[in-house]
Amino acid sequence: xxxxxxxxxxxxxxxxxxxxxxxxxxxxxxxxxxxxxxxxxxxxxxxxxxxxxxxxxxxxxxxxxxxxxxxxxxxxxxxxxxxxxxxxxxxxxxxxxxxxxxxxxxxxxxxxxxxxxxxxxxxxxxxxxxxxxxxxxxxxxxxxxxxxxxxxxxxxxxxxxxxxxxxxxxxxxxxxxxxxxxxxxxxxxxxxxxxxxxxxxxxxxxxxxxxxxxxxxxxxxxxxxxxxxxxxxxxxxxxxxxxxxxxxxxxxxxxxxxxxxxxxxxxxxxxxxxxxxxxxxxxxxxxxxxxxxxxxxxxxxxxxxxx
Amino acid sequence: xxxxxxxxxxxxxxxxxxxxxxxxxxxxxxxxxxxxxxxxxxxxxxxxxxxxxxxxxxxxxxxxxxxxxxxxxxxxxxxxxxxxxxxxxxxxxxxxxxxxxxxxxxxxxxxxxxxxxxxxxxxxxxxxxxxxxxxxxxxxxxxxxxxxxxxxxxxxxxxxxxxxxxxxxxxxxxxxxxxxxxxxxxxxxxxxxxxxxxxxxxxxxxxxxxxxxxxxxxxxxxxxxxxxxxxxxxxxxxxxxxxxxxxxxxxxxxxxxxxxxxxxxxxxxxxxxxxxxxxxxxxxxxx
Amino acid sequence: xxxxxxxxxxxxxxxxxxxxxxxxxxxxxxxxxxxxxxxxxxxxxxxxxxxxxxxxxxxxxxxxxxxxxxxxxxxxxxxxxxxxxxxxxxxxxxxxxxxxxxxxxxxxxxxxxxxxxxxxxxxxxxxxxxxxxxxxxxxxxxxxxxxxxxxxxxxxxxxxxxxxxxxxxxxxxxxxxxxxxxxxxxxxxxxxxxxxxxxxxxxxxxxxxxxxxxxxxxxxxxxxxxxxxxxxxxxxxxxxxxxxxxxxxxxxxxxxxxxxxxxxxxxxxxxxxxxxxxxxxxxxxxxxxxxxxxxxxxxxxxxxxxxxxxxxxxxxxxxxxxxxxxxxx
Numbered sequence: 001x002x003x004x005x006x007x008x009x010x011x012x013x014x015x016x017x018x019x020x021x022x023x024x025x026x027x028x029x030x031x032x033x034x035x036x037x038x039x040x041x042x043x044x045x046x047x048x049x050x051x052x053x054x055x056x057x058x059x060x061x062x063x064x065x066x067x068x069x070x071x072x073x074x075x076x077x078x079x080x081x082x083x084x085x086x087x088x089x090x091x092x093x094x095x096x097x098x099x100x101x102x103x104x105x106x107x108x109x110x111x112x113x114x115x116x117x118x119x120x121x122x123x124x125x126x127x128x129x130x131x132x133x134x135x136x137x138x139x140x141x142x143x144x145x146x147x148x149x150x151x152x153x154x155x156x157x158x159x160x161x162x163x164x165x166x167x168x169x170x171x172x173x174x175x176x177x178x179x180x181x182x183x184x185x186x187x188x189x190x191x192x193x194x195x196x197x198x199x200x201x202x203x204x205x206x207x208x209x210x211x212x213x214x215x216x217x218x219x220x221x222x223x224x225x226x227x228x229x230x231x232x233x234x235x236x237x238x239x240x241x242x243x244x245x246x247x248x249x250x251x252x253x254x255x256x257x258x259x260x261x262x263x264x265x266x267x268x269x270x271x272x273x274x275x276x277x278x279x280x281x282x283x284x285x286x287x288x289x290x291x292x293x294x295x296x297x298x299x300x301x302x303x304x305x306x307x
Numbered sequence: 308x309x310x311x312x313x314x315x316x317x318x319x320x321x322x323x324x325x326x327x328x329x330x331x332x333x334x335x336x337x338x339x340x341x342x343x344x345x346x347x348x349x350x351x352x353x354x355x356x357x358x359x360x361x362x363x364x365x366x367x368x369x370x371x372x373x374x375x376x377x378x379x380x381x382x383x384x385x386x387x388x389x390x391x392x393x394x395x396x397x398x399x400x401x402x403x404x405x406x407x408x409x410x411x412x413x414x415x416x417x418x419x420x421x422x423x424x425x426x427x428x429x430x431x432x433x434x435x436x437x438x439x440x441x442x443x444x445x446x447x448x449x450x451x452x453x454x455x456x457x458x459x460x461x462x463x464x465x466x467x468x469x470x471x472x473x474x475x476x477x478x479x480x481x482x483x484x485x486x487x488x489x490x491x492x493x494x495x496x497x498x499x500x501x502x503x504x505x506x507x508x509x510x511x512x513x514x515x516x517x518x519x520x521x522x523x524x525x526x527x528x529x530x531x532x533x534x535x536x537x538x539x540x541x542x543x544x545x546x547x548x549x550x551x552x553x554x555x556x557x558x559x560x561x562x563x564x565x566x567x568x569x570x571x572x573x574x575x576x577x578x579x580x581x582x583x584x585x586x587x588x589x590x591x592x593x594x
Numbered sequence: 595x596x597x598x599x600x601x602x603x604x605x606x607x608x609x610x611x612x613x614x615x616x617x618x619x620x621x622x623x624x625x626x627x628x629x630x631x632x633x634x635x636x637x638x639x640x641x642x643x644x645x646x647x648x649x650x651x652x653x654x655x656x657x658x659x660x661x662x663x664x665x666x667x668x669x670x671x672x673x674x675x676x677x678x679x680x681x682x683x684x685x686x687x688x689x690x691x692x693x694x695x696x697x698x699x700x701x702x703x704x705x706x707x708x709x710x711x712x713x714x715x716x717x718x719x720x721x722x723x724x725x726x727x728x729x730x731x732x733x734x735x736x737x738x739x740x741x742x743x744x745x746x747x748x749x750x751x752x753x754x755x756x757x758x759x760x761x762x763x764x765x766x767x768x769x770x771x772x773x774x775x776x777x778x779x780x781x782x783x784x785x786x787x788x789x790x791x792x793x794x795x796x797x798x799x800x801x802x803x804x805x806x807x808x809x810x811x812x813x814x815x816x817x818x819x820x821x822x823x824x825x826x827x828x829x830x831x832x833x834x835x836x837x838x839x840x841x842x843x844x845x846x847x848x849x850x851x852x853x854x855x856x857x858x859x860x861x862x863x864x865x866x867x868x869x870x871x872x873x874x875x876x877x878x879x880x881x882x883x884x885x886x887x888x889x890x891x892x893x894x895x896x897x898x899x900x901x902x903x904x905x906x907x908x909x910x911x912x913x914x915x916x917x918x919x920x921x922x923x
Contacts, residue, residue: 015435022439026451140575142527144534144547145568148554152561203701210656210696211767212688213719215681221715225706244442244531251535252554263535266446278447281440301751302705 004304008293012286019282020070023275024063070279078265078273086276089261094280097257100249101242103177108184108238113231115185116192120200120227131189138186143245147179147252163253176253180245184238191231199226225299232296236289243281321512324588331584334577341574345393352387389567392544397574399460400526407464407525408518411471416506418472419479420498430476433469445528446537459538463528467521474517478510512589519582523575530571546571604631605774605807606655610667611677613650613659613831624650624663626831629904632775637798637808639822639839641815641854647831648811649697652777656694657684671775690720693768694777695797698784699760703752709736710748713767720771732770739766739796758789762796769800776801778810782817794821815858819843827851830885832901837910847907848914850886884915892916 050056057065077085115134118127137146154175155163162172199205200223208222247259254260258277265273297303325331349355418429436444448462482488483506491501526546532538533547541548546567553564613625625647632638642648652658654665655676669676672691674683693716696702704712713735714728723731729748736744739762752760761781768776778797782790798821801808810821818825819839826836827850835848846852883898884890890897894915904913 011434015439018435019439023447026447029451136576136579140523140579141572142530142575144531144550144554145564145572148550148557148564149568152557152564156557203696203698204704206658207696207702207764207767208704208715210658210688210694211716211719212685212690213715214685217719221707222704240440240442243440247442247535248531262443262446263537266450267536269450274447278440278443281443285440300706302753 004297005290005294008290012290015286016279016282020067020279023278024066025059028059028062028271066275078270086272089273090258090276090280093256093258093261096255097246097250097259100173100177100180100255100257101246103173104180104184104242104245105238107177108181108188109231111181112185112188113192113228115189117196117227119189119193120196123197131193135186135190138182138184143179143183143248144252146182147249150175150179151252172253176249176255180242180249183245184241187238187241188231188234191234192227195230196223196227199223202226229296229300232292232299235292235295236285239285239288243284321589325584328584328587330580334580334584338574338577338581341393341570341577342397345390345397348390349387349394352384355387355391385563385566388544389546389549389570392546392549392567393570393574395456395539395543395545396526396529396547396571399456399463399529400522403460403463403467403525403529404518404521407467408471408514408521410464411468412475412507412510412514413502414468415472415475416479416502416510419476420483420502420506422480422483426476426480430473433472437469442528442531445532449532449537456539459529459532463525467525467528471514471517471521474513475510478513479506482506482509516582516586516589519578519585523578523582526571526574526578605634605671606632607670608655608668611651611654611669612666613647613654613663614666615660615663617662624831625654627667628828628831628833630826630833630836632807632809634774635802635805635807636824637801637810637822639818639825640809640811640828641813641818641825642828643813646828648828649779652694652779652809652811655777656688656692657681658694686720689716690771691773692775692777693771693773694779695761695764695768695781697780699757699764700784702764703760705752708749708751709755709763713748713763713770716767716771732766735766735770736763738800739763741766758785758793761785761793765793765797765800769804769806772804773806776806776808778808780812781810782814783812790817791820797821815854827854832885833904833911833913834886835910835912835914841909847910847912847917849890849892849916884913894919
């Protein structure tokens with residue numbers, strides 16, 4: 001078990017190191033520096049700015065400086081919002097992103113599992129068809145199409161929720177959370193349905209029936225774990241999907257989360273901010289992947305020894 | 308070669324099964340129609356999507372005017388722009404899926420066939436790349452390649468070859484131990500020839516199924532990035548940036564959002580139904 | 595506990611049992627008009643090739659047929675007809691009065707549950723036992739089926755057991771409730787040859803000790819010879835011949851039984867040529883005659899048109915037109 005965790009952490013560290021290196025060099029090699037847009041800067045001032053941000057040093061020294069900063073959790077100053085450090089930007093945006101992200105996962109899991117179980121228990125019932133339609137819509141209708149559409153109906157036409165921004169408290173977050181949850185509802189309900197159908201066919205479920213334990217106990221004690229295992233395994237990919245989605249959601253609904261900062265930073269070549277957020281996303285993904293593996297191992301004793 | 312004949316006749320059987328899936332067949336026809344409209348449609352109009360018509364600025368839907376679905380704020384024809392945008396999105400979608408598929412298949416086939424240290428090293432690389440937040444990587448790469456269509460394309464391909472590689476590797480690993488591969492090796496066939504002649508063709512059905520899932524993924528990635536302003540940029544149209552334009556105008560006029568949005572959704576639906584149909588036909592035990 | 599007193603009245607009485615499956619293209623009969631009785635403490639073997647419907651008889655009795663299958667006929671047990679019994683009623687019988695050991699021990703145990711919990715579950719559900727006392731009984735039962743260090747092993751999970759040990763666990767689970775009837779569906783097929791005999795002897799021994807009647811389904815006549823009192827030979831879902839073991843092995847009358855015996859591998863000798871396979875799927879309902887007719891080397895003209903009735907010819911029951919022809923001559 002310890003070896004298992006060790007291996008996962010080691011792998012995660014490797015991924016993170018590769019990510020640090022890649023992001024750093026991509027940003028350095030990418031055409032157009034952060035200050036190339038603001039023309040009319042005298043050479044002295046430019047040199048000064050470059051000195052402040054250590055852009056005059058050789059690339060490998062900048063890399064070393066950056067890695068050193070990382071170890072002390074110092075991500076450096078933002079090159080665009082010059083009065084803020086990357087840390088400031090992230091800690092301002094993160095609560096918003098985390099709030100909508102966590103709620104989206106909770107909503108998606110609850111609705112998705114419920115739809116999937118209903119569909120598997122009563123195949124071809126009304127619930128099954130609803131689940132099927134949600135599954136198709138959620139997978140095929142992108143967030144940036146359904147988001148603006150719902151926005152125009154519920155915010156602009158009906159006025160139930162604000163169009164965007166954070167002025168209206170929790171009501172401002174209802175639509176973003178639902179839209180962000182939708183693709184995951186689709187995926188989780190499909191996954192739950194097929195996984196439960198498969199589990200119901202397992203020989204050990206037949207053994208439980210042969211023991212005469214009754215339908216309710218059979219589902220609770222014998223079917224549920226096998227059904228949820230793939231759903232839990234989806235937690236890692238779901239995080240990635242939520243990150244991707246939140247970038248869109250925060251742009252569409254004008255929320256001040258880190259997803260929106262990331263897009264702004266990328267468009268404005270704000271290297272430190274892009275790298276900081278990338279690393280945060282990478283670390284988040286790695287941590288959640290490891291958490292996923294641990295939960296799976298906790299449920300499935302077969303995964304506990306070895307890999 | 309006996310194994311080839313078997314593979315081919317199963318393939319034929321699987322296509323026969325696919326043809327009975329009505330939803331998938333309808334999807335294919337609808338998709339073909341949309342593709343034809345995007346590639347041929349614009350030629351039916353006397354203007355291109357980048358020509359501004361100053362007599363019709365922000366014109367509404369009017370089937371009697373030359374601009375059937377109206378124009379945008381620059382007087383550019385919405386229908387033609389949407390079709391031209393579709394041409395870009397579809398080209399990137401199919402070409403990107405194809406290239407990513409080829410890279411993934413070859414990488415996976417080589418890793419699975421080689422086995423041992425080569426295999427574990429190659430797959431370790433895939434695992435590391437898998438740990439990356441995928442969209443972030445696409446954004447970074449498309450910045451690295453300097454923006455524009457080619458950069459976008461390269462970035463998408465670079466991140467999407469992983470899944471086919473993993474899938475093909477596990478297939479190839481099994482195939483490498485089969486008798487006909489042993490026989491080919493004993494007969495003096497080179498490793499390259501074995502990979503290309505035996506391993507790759509025998510992975511055909513898995514590749515078809517997962518390849519069909521790649522196309523909507525690539526199209527989605529492209530429009531996603533263009534929507535954010537990182538992918539294809541004005542004045543060139545793509546479904547992503549058209550939807551973005553439509554979103555900013557939606558408080559007054561939903562039309563600019565609905566037309567490209569509907570076409571994108573239709574294409575994604577068709578591709579998903581086709582992929583589902585292929586999976587059911589090729590992998591009936593899946594559910 | 596069986597409510598049947600110790601009389602000549604059978605514990606289980608099956609009449610006209612049929613099993614049919616609905617397939618997308620057609621309906622297939624897997625079991626057709628099977629009659630038999632089972633006495634207390636008796637070990638009955640049901641023999642046949644794969645597809646002969648032998649396992650489906652057990653599943654029909656337990657209400658475990660696949661979703662597209664349906665049973666007809668009658669199976670009297672303790673004053674109830676098991677066929678068509680409501681799921682809730684059935685749950686009172688299953689696991690408590692009748693239990694079953696499945697063919698594949700590798701997949702029949704829940705991989706997410708400790709062995710002890712899986713055994714204890716029956717006692718908790720059917721007898722309202724506490725978890726603690728149920729575990730104690732489970733551990734004692736594991737000891738009886740020959741699991742070393744049972745108290746520790748009860749805390750283990752199925753994947754930590756070998757195939758043979760898992761089948762012992764299954765047997766322990768089935769016998770823990772002291773059922774009146776134990777159904778065993780090819781319990782040794784998935785096991786190593788060296789372990790097969792041990793497991794069979796275990797079933798026979800435990801059944802004898804507790805007075806449990808056993809129906810043992812197998813395709814292996816060696817298994818029958820080792821463990822059974824009586825045999826029923828099944829082909830195409832129909833009973834071909836039934837007799838006590840000694841009679842059947844000494845004097846097989848039905849051509850199919852004779853073929854089976856001739857195909858039995860013998861120590862030190864050459865294996866007799868195997869029976870070929872018949873084209874078509876078993877139980878395809880088209881042919882009106884004897885299901886074995888297409889493969890029978892002593893086929894009469896009427897065999898392909900008229901189905902032979904199962905008749906009493908003590909000491910056996912047999913369904914074959916040759917019997918009638920022999921009797922007439």
